[in-house]
Amino acid sequence: MRTVITFGTFDVFHVGHINLLQRASALGDTLIVGVSTDELNYNKKQRYPIYNQESRAKIINSLRYVNFCFFEESLEKKADYLIYYGADVLVMGDDWKGKFDQFSEICEVIYLPRTPSISTTEIIEVIGGN
Numbered sequence: 001m002r003t004v005i006t007f008g009t010f011d012v013f014h015v016g017h018i019n020l021l022q023r024a025s026a027l028g029d030t031l032i033v034g035v036s037t038d039e040l041n042y043n044k045k046q047r048y049p050i051y052n053q054e055s056r057a058k059i060i061n062s063l064r065y066v067n068f069c070f071f072e073e074s075l076e077k078k079a080d081y082l083i084y085y086g087a088d089v090l091v092m093g094d095d096w097k098g099k100f101d102q103f104s105e106i107c108e109v110i111y112l113p114r115t116p117s118i119s120t121t122e123i124i125e126v127i128g129g130n
């Protein structure tokens with residue numbers, strides 16, 4: 001059994017997110033997703049997500065690639081989450097390249113290429129007419 005874990009906000013869910021989750025799930029038998037809480041997202045990006053954490057988690061939980069998700073409350077707890085959930089692999093998009101290398105003591109760390117030309121920030125800008 002190979003357990004894969006990934007983390008993200010997954011706000012205004014889009015095809016870049018699904019591509020990441022699909023490829024992450026193909027790297028093991030179980031995919032666990034840490035969904036950033038609204039507070040963590042505010043601390044990271046100085047704004048609250050468009051969709052609240054319950055809605056974001058509900059979307060993630062309904063995907064066939066995902067076995068289950070939990071709320072990621074703090075970036076500092078990442079090692080604890082990896083150990084608690086018995087992660088064999090940590091997967092992140094390559095916008096995080098190098099940022100999680102220290103966790104290779106706990107599990108394999110893999111950065112996957114981001115899907116080009118789509119992001120939550122751009123979608124919000126387009127819808128907002130900016």
Ligand code: C2G
Nearest residue numbers: 007008009010011016017020036092093114115118
């Ligand atoms: N992603 C992608 N391609 C895109 C957009 C996003 O592959 N076009 C990936 C990101 O690289 C990330 C995942 O989708 O791995 C979720 O993206 P975000 O919701 O933007 O995640 P972020 O807010 O960066 O949270 O502990 C780490 C953080 O919680 C990551």
